[in-house]
Amino acid sequence: MRLLLTLAAATALGTVAAFTPGTAGATAGSANELRVCADPDYLPFSNRAGAGFENQIASYVARVLHERLVYTWDSSRGAGGFDQFLRETLDAKKCDVVTDVPYASDGILASNAYYVSSYVFVFPKRKHYDITSMDSPVLAHLKIGFETDTPAENGLKLRTLILHAVPFDSTDESKAPPATSEMLAALASGKIAVGVTWEPAIGMYLRAMPQFDVVAVPNSRSQGSPEQYAFPMAMAARSGDTVTKAKLDRVIAQHRAELTRILARNGVRLYAPSDAAAGL
Amino acid sequence: MKRMLVAGFSACALLLAVAGAFRAGTAQERVSLSELAKDPNQWVMPSLDYAATRNSKLSEITTDNAKNLSVAWTMSTGATRGHEGQPLVVGDTLYFESAYPNHVFAVDLDDYHTKWEYTPKQDPFAVSVACCDLVNRGVAYGDGKIIVDALDGHVIALDAQTGRTVWISKNSDAEMGQTLTSAPLIVKNKVIVGVSGGEFGVRGFLTAYDLNTGKKAWRAYSEGPDSDLLIGADFTGPHNAGVSTWHGDQWRVGGGTTWGWYSYDPKLNLVYYGTGNPGTWNPSQRPGDNKWSMTIFARNPDTGMAKWAMQMTPHDAWDYDGVNEMILADINVNGSDVPALVHFDRNGFAYEVDRRTGKLLLAKKFDPAVNWATDIDVATGRPHVVADKTPKAGENVQGICPAAMGSKDQQPASFDPQSGYFIVPTNHNCMDYKAFAVKYKSGFPFVGATVKMYPGPGGNRGAVIAWDPSDGHIAWTDPERFPAWGGVLTTAGGVAFYGTMDGWFKAIDTKSGKLLWKFHTPSGIIGNPITYTHKGHQYVAILSGVGGWAALGLAAGLTNPTAGLGAVNAALDLSNYTQLGGDLVVFSLPQNS
Numbered sequence: 001m002r003l004l005l006t007l008a009a010a011t012a013l014g015t016v017a018a019f020t021p022g023t024a025g026a027t028a029g030s031a032n033e034l035r036v037c038a039d040p041d042y043l044p045f046s047n048r049a050g051a052g053f054e055n056q057i058a059s060y061v062a063r064v065l066h067e068r069l070v071y072t073w074d075s076s077r078g079a080g081g082f083d084q085f086l087r088e089t090l091d092a093k094k095c096d097v098v099t100d101v102p103y104a105s106d107g108i109l110a111s112n113a114y115y116v117s118s119y120v121f122v123f124p125k126r127k128h129y130d131i132t133s134m135d136s137p138v139l140a141h142l143k144i145g146f147e148t149d150t151p152a153e154n155g156l157k158l159r160t161l162i163l164h165a166v167p168f169d170s171t172d173e174s175k176a177p178p179a180t181s182e183m184l185a186a187l188a189s190g191k192i193a194v195g196v197t198w199e200p201a202i203g204m205y206l207r208a209m210p211q212f213d214v215v216a217v218p219n220s221r222s223q224g225s226p227e228q229y230a231f232p233m234a235m236a237a238r239s240g241d242t243v244t245k246a247k248l249d250r251v252i253a254q255h256r257a258e259l260t261r262i263l264a265r266n267g268v269r270l271y272a273p274s275d276a277a278a279g280l
Numbered sequence: 281m282k283r284m285l286v287a288g289f290s291a292c293a294l295l296l297a298v299a300g301a302f303r304a305g306t307a308q309e310r311v312s313l314s315e316l317a318k319d320p321n322q323w324v325m326p327s328l329d330y331a332a333t334r335n336s337k338l339s340e341i342t343t344d345n346a347k348n349l350s351v352a353w354t355m356s357t358g359a360t361r362g363h364e365g366q367p368l369v370v371g372d373t374l375y376f377e378s379a380y381p382n383h384v385f386a387v388d389l390d391d392y393h394t395k396w397e398y399t400p401k402q403d404p405f406a407v408s409v410a411c412c413d414l415v416n417r418g419v420a421y422g423d424g425k426i427i428v429d430a431l432d433g434h435v436i437a438l439d440a441q442t443g444r445t446v447w448i449s450k451n452s453d454a455e456m457g458q459t460l461t462s463a464p465l466i467v468k469n470k471v472i473v474g475v476s477g478g479e480f481g482v483r484g485f486l487t488a489y490d491l492n493t494g495k496k497a498w499r500a501y502s503e504g505p506d507s508d509l510l511i512g513a514d515f516t517g518p519h520n521a522g523v524s525t526w527h528g529d530q531w532r533v534g535g536g537t538t539w540g541w542y543s544y545d546p547k548l549n550l551v552y553y554g555t556g557n558p559g560t561w562n563p564s565q566r567p568g569d570n571k572w573s574m575t576i577f578a579r580n581p582d583t584g585m586a587k588w589a590m591q592m593t594p595h596d597a598w599d600y601d602g603v604n605e606m607i608l609a610d611i612n613v614n615g616s617d618v619p620a621l622v623h624f625d626r627n628g629f630a631y632e633v634d635r636r637t638g639k640l641l642l643a644k645k646f647d648p649a650v651n652w653a654t655d656i657d658v659a660t661g662r663p664h665v666v667a668d669k670t671p672k673a674g675e676n677v678q679g680i681c682p683a684a685m686g687s688k689d690q691q692p693a694s695f696d697p698q699s700g701y702f703i704v705p706t707n708h709n710c711m712d713y714k715a716f717a718v719k720y721k722s723g724f725p726f727v728g729a730t731v732k733m734y735p736g737p738g739g740n741r742g743a744v745i746a747w748d749p750s751d752g753h754i755a756w757t758d759p760e761r762f763p764a765w766g767g768v769l770t771t772a773g774g775v776a777f778y779g780t781m782d783g784w785f786k787a788i789d790t791k792s793g794k795l796l797w798k799f800h801t802p803s804g805i806i807g808n809p810i811t812y813t814h815k816g817h818q819y820v821a822i823l824s825g826v827g828g829w830a831a832l833g834l835a836a837g838l839t840n841p842t843a844g845l846g847a848v849n850a851a852l853d854l855s856n857y858t859q860l861g862g863d864l865v866v867f868s869l870p871q872n873s
Contacts (some may be wrong), residue, residue: 039722042722042723045722045723076722077722078837079836079837079838080836080837080838080839080840080843081721081722081843082720082721082722083719083720083840083842083843084837084838084839084840084843085722086840087839087840088839100723101720102718102719102720102725103718104718105717105718105719105720106714106717106718106719106730106842107840107842147724148457149721149724149726150721150724150726151726151727154560154561154562154565154726157533157559157560158530158560158565160528160529160530160532160533162533163532163533167455167456167457169408170722170723170724171721171722171723171724172408174404174407174408197724198723198724198725200723201723201724223565224527224564224565224567225562225564225565225673226673228726228727231718231725233725
């Protein structure tokens, strides 16, 4: 029995940049409403006050569509995790859009990808660690923090680096909502020497913590089978809701520059699709 | 009733324990546990006896009168998650442990008052890392102590009379993804304890603690150098295989947890148990046999040293943990009488092994639907694997039978010497394996496998079968709507008992499988029936309280079909039949009959 079903593998990254110009037509849901489901208490992604980068993406999409943004709040971190969240919100038609999902996810109708980001190593600049990949020799001597149930866990496990690694679980509902990343706090206090996490999960906080270096974890085949650390990200419509997807795709095609600016303002670093494919 | 918490009791508890005396208790303390287990009026070990037969000599309840069974008494366990264990009866006291938060009760069988109650203080992190519901499989008894395994990895010895804490040992670390769900086994002055979870790539191990002090006596890992595995010159298998069958030093994260049942042969002085899946999910990332995951081990309980080992599923790709119970029975196999170990594995094959040597005598499918392998080479023990039914990176594979939860999971079978049958509770689900799914843990994308389980051929999701070990054939089959996730009890009255996930507690004729009686309990049953006598009459007790992996959807409120490692889909309709809630339910014949 196991928690993690991670299999490193390639996805069809070539399709990421292929925009599908949306066809004009009727909008889904109530007229003039953009109904979005989001977690009310999960910064830096979203919160009820609208401070997460997903909130700002949703606000912008509503604005350019001239629609009123209506939220349905539900934790995406309870039993069953994000899949259960989708089932109880999007599938249950409490909303029509979720603004941040991996492109090519199952069980939803994904828009075209609107950004690509990556898992990263994060460590104090002053240490000057020579870290360029999961195979960098210095990692064997460092206490590594990792987010559980992610490619980071599997990559560390494959190299047995996990034996001197420290697990973090940002989705643990039993903990108070974070004022900052628990992993960054552990780095600052010296509890760990290097962290491996999804950059958008820490980018917002990194802007106030310039003492840290961030290095993307390159995709790899060094252990014999592919490991993927960069992922294209999309918005989600309900399965079969081609009207909403077309609407979202249209916004992404016509307003990509502004979407990118919103992400950058929130510290979300982008990695070009070619970077994402490197090594695969 | 006073709740005893972990803190605050130490040496003084020991002194008080010596002073106490309960009815029949002092006499019992003088006899060994194996002698005590010969008294059919009590049920002093999780599996009844060291051989794990779950076969009682009691015979007041027969195939003729079982139809008259009725409820004698009941009691709430105070917990709602899955109850996979069974009570013990020692003297006039019945002991049981609930699902998490692991309440332990000592109940007076004269008037059903609670003599004591105990709930361990636990690290709540254990809840988030437990893979398949927050189950528990029961307490053990020995030398006047009740031994309790807590989900967060603590092993606790309580004074059986007072409930006071005698010692506490920390067996595993929830922060490393390890939990503890199994029932301990006491052998001489050792407490044998396993480990569950083992996520984050930790190696599995079996540990022995001193029964009197809780001090660790030995720990035997499932992978690594022979010194870690407690493999010495006496070991009959290949040496250094715990390292050489792994790529590089991946054995360090080799998995192979030990969360099932343990049995013991006093004559051979060997403890038997199985190990679970290798640590890394993606088989293409861990080339080799990955020994000794998925293995039956025989060890000396005094030293922990391994005598023999037999790997059932080399290079596992299906999650067929090898931890199911090892039943020790002296039987005739292929025409020869042999001291056998009989094991119904998750991989769908029944293994009949000479328990002295580990030599495989017979291995056959106990569900005809099994298709991941055609057969087992009896000379080598290796399966002939069907490539088209093997999950692998980059391919979507459909119709693999059994599903990851196996043709049978931890739910223990029973050996009935009267009929010669093993009565085996089984699962009958198959699965599709989609290798390339992009998944999301709120905020964190990853590429994972999506597993979906669904009923096997015929549409039933489980069955109770009778296995004739002489030539390895199924004598009869009682199909069940859901996986038969509860254990079986057989009795000298010719009656076998088991419960179902949809809440029925059933008495059947062991010889024919014919239903004699059934009763609908408050919740679905995944626990194991026991029987005992009190004041001259036979009682049958069962913990009702659905949950476990097979009912994870209901237990954890999941409705996504692929959640729970794909198990949720296979039991989406369970709520049409039952709800959560733990109860002890005890049956007897009407006392005036």
